[in-house]
Amino acid sequence: MLKQRKALSVPYYLWIALFVIAPVFLLLYQSFQNIDGSFSLANIQTYFTSTVYLTMTLQSFLYAFVITVVALLISYPAAYFLTRAKNKQLWLLVLILPTWINILLKTYAFIGILSQTGAVNQFFEFIGLGTQPLLFTRLGFIIVATYIEIPFMLLPIFNAIDEIDDSMVFASRDLGANEWDTFRSVIFPMSMSGVRSGVQAVFIPSLSLFMLTRLIAGNRVVTLGTAIEQHFLVTQNWGMGSTMGIVLIIIMFVVMFLTGKRRKGGQRG
Amino acid sequence: MIKNNKASTMYLLIVFILLYAPIAYLIYYSFNAGGTMNQFTGFTWEHYQSLASDTRLITIALDTLRVALLSALAATIIGTLGAIGIYYAKLRRTQTILLSLNNILLASPDVIIGASFLLLFTLVGFRLGFYSVLLSHIAFSIPIVVLMVLPRLEEMNTNMLTAARDLGASQLQVLKEIILPSITPGILAGFFMAFTYSIDDFAVTFFVTGNGFATLSVEIYSRARQGVSLEINALSTLLFLVAMGIVVGYYFIQKQQRQRKKTAQIDPTNHEKAVTP
Numbered sequence: 001m002l003k004q005r006k007a008l009s010v011p012y013y014l015w016i017a018l019f020v021i022a023p024v025f026l027l028l029y030q031s032f033q034n035i036d037g038s039f040s041l042a043n044i045q046t047y048f049t050s051t052v053y054l055t056m057t058l059q060s061f062l063y064a065f066v067i068t069v070v071a072l073l074i075s076y077p078a079a080y081f082l083t084r085a086k087n088k089q090l091w092l093l094v095l096i097l098p099t100w101i102n103i104l105l106k107t108y109a110f111i112g113i114l115s116q117t118g119a120v121n122q123f124f125e126f127i128g129l130g131t132q133p134l135l136f137t138r139l140g141f142i143i144v145a146t147y148i149e150i151p152f153m154l155l156p157i158f159n160a161i162d163e164i165d166d167s168m169v170f171a172s173r174d175l176g177a178n179e180w181d182t183f184r185s186v187i188f189p190m191s192m193s194g195v196r197s198g199v200q201a202v203f204i205p206s207l208s209l210f211m212l213t214r215l216i217a218g219n220r221v222v223t224l225g226t227a228i229e230q231h232f233l234v235t236q237n238w239g240m241g242s243t244m245g246i247v248l249i250i251i252m253f254v255v256m257f258l259t260g261k262r263r264k265g266g267q268r269g
Numbered sequence: 270m271i272k273n274n275k276a277s278t279m280y281l282l283i284v285f286i287l288l289y290a291p292i293a294y295l296i297y298y299s300f301n302a303g304g305t306m307n308q309f310t311g312f313t314w315e316h317y318q319s320l321a322s323d324t325r326l327i328t329i330a331l332d333t334l335r336v337a338l339l340s341a342l343a344a345t346i347i348g349t350l351g352a353i354g355i356y357y358a359k360l361r362r363t364q365t366i367l368l369s370l371n372n373i374l375l376a377s378p379d380v381i382i383g384a385s386f387l388l389l390f391t392l393v394g395f396r397l398g399f400y401s402v403l404l405s406h407i408a409f410s411i412p413i414v415v416l417m418v419l420p421r422l423e424e425m426n427t428n429m430l431t432a433a434r435d436l437g438a439s440q441l442q443v444l445k446e447i448i449l450p451s452i453t454p455g456i457l458a459g460f461f462m463a464f465t466y467s468i469d470d471f472a473v474t475f476f477v478t479g480n481g482f483a484t485l486s487v488e489i490y491s492r493a494r495q496g497v498s499l500e501i502n503a504l505s506t507l508l509f510l511v512a513m514g515i516v517v518g519y520y521f522i523q524k525q526q527r528q529r530k531k532t533a534q535i536d537p538t539n540h541e542k543a544v545t546p
Binding site for chain 2: 006030084119122210229
């Protein structure tokens with residue numbers, strides 16, 4: 001009887017072995033191979049001694065950082081105001097809905113909006129700034145990536161603020177704190193868990209958005225994701241691609257560790 | 270409750286406009302007779318007509334739907350059984366390990382998933398095409414199904430299971446008559462999420478698709494690389510309407526379920542709910 005039940009979960013365990021554990025080891029194995037297929041540390045050596053790879057990684061990191069910070073600055077006030085809006089669930093749904101639209105279509109829209117004669121430049125002409133290059137620039141990449149990531153930042157922050165008990169806010173007001181004090185010493189500290197998951201949800205994908213860099217930034221921006229895609233699908237240097245994949249995984253774990261749940265602090269559970 | 274003042278409502282409105290402006294822009298120019306995305310010269314349905322006669326794109330759309338339905342179905346079955354496996358795992362440590370393994374793919378960037386699956390398919394000599402895309406979509410959809418089903422299992426009233434066993438039900442009967450009915454909402458939510466994951470995926474598909482097979486995302490990418498074509502605008506209008514429909518439908522199903530749950534809480538015969546506040 002018990003065996004029957006266990007047998008039902010076998011496909012799931014097979015999935016774990018084949019599609020979760022095996023791929024990670026394949027990536028590791030591949031990164032220890034040079035281009036003719038024998039074992040070597042060449043890839044890792046090249047990666048850590050070549051200024052090209054190291055600057056690329058650093059730049060990718062900086063882009064992701066800027067995107068995360070801008071997304072946070074825009075989303076936090078929005079999430080805060082959202083929790084106090086009349087129909088907050090409906091508002092939330094409306095602000096989250098753009099994530100349900102294919103990312104490539106949203107990116108494609110910006111090819112029109114940011115182009116030489118697009119909407120933004122028409123506006124710049126109108127207010128007398130003149131036409132600015134936006135498409136195929138770093139700024140264009142940051143704008144589009146931030147646009148795409150905002151809802152992913154907004155949702156966890158909204159949830160964190162929304163979970164704060166109203167009586168906390170009222171207590172603080174009763175005790176004489178004004179709105180700003182209440183925000184600074186009650187709401188903001190208690191919403192940090194949401195900020196952390198938002199940062200996690202935005203930073204890691206920002207390192208790997210290769211289609212954005214290709215469509216919006218031309219070849220001006222190379223992120224880790226772009227480089228990995230290029231090594232796997234264009235230059236066919238899978239060893240080096242895997243090495244960068246491992247680097248990306250390590251960065252991912254570091255970010256997850258830094259933004260992970262902390263046991264200490266005001267919140268329980 | 271503190272209400273918003275004018276300034277904060279304005280801020281929300283601005284964010285709303287910023288988020289929707291690009292989508293509105295796409296839809297607006299899908300009716301442009303001018304053929305570009307910046308000078309509106311006149312209204313036309315022409316791009317929708319060319320969309321309707323683009324057999325290549327229609328085939329690709331149907332393929333995308335086929336992959337999404339099949340992968341969501343398979344992922345739901347495997348994921349649900351996996352969640353039941355995790356639920357019954359005896360040691361707490363085993364549960365934690367299984368769950369962390371489960372969540373690896375959810376946290377990994379698409380590029381890593383795509384690249385490592387490509388390595389896997391190449392190693393075993395699997396031909397890239399429809400089946401490699403299907404298998405990859407099943408693989409990255411399973412963890413979300415598990416996450417949707419597991420909370421329902423944990424909410425389940427364990428007394429029901431013991432009672433059924435006492436009354437002589439076999440393991441399979443317990444599964445069929447008690448476990449499955451009580452986790453159905455989780456299973457449906459899992460299927461729904463798996464379906465949308467598959468429809469929206471670009472990066473993983475791009476790595477494992479080879480030459481002969483394309484999904485809508487991959488096709489849009491290769492067309493967008495060649496520049497603006499208002500047929501894509503027409504397509505995005507249609508996809509936007511579909512997405513709206515799905516989300517609104519989902520919202521109402523959830524709302525209904527929330528209401529049903531409330532009535533259960535008032536039910537005085539349900540002791541467990543009455544005792545725990």
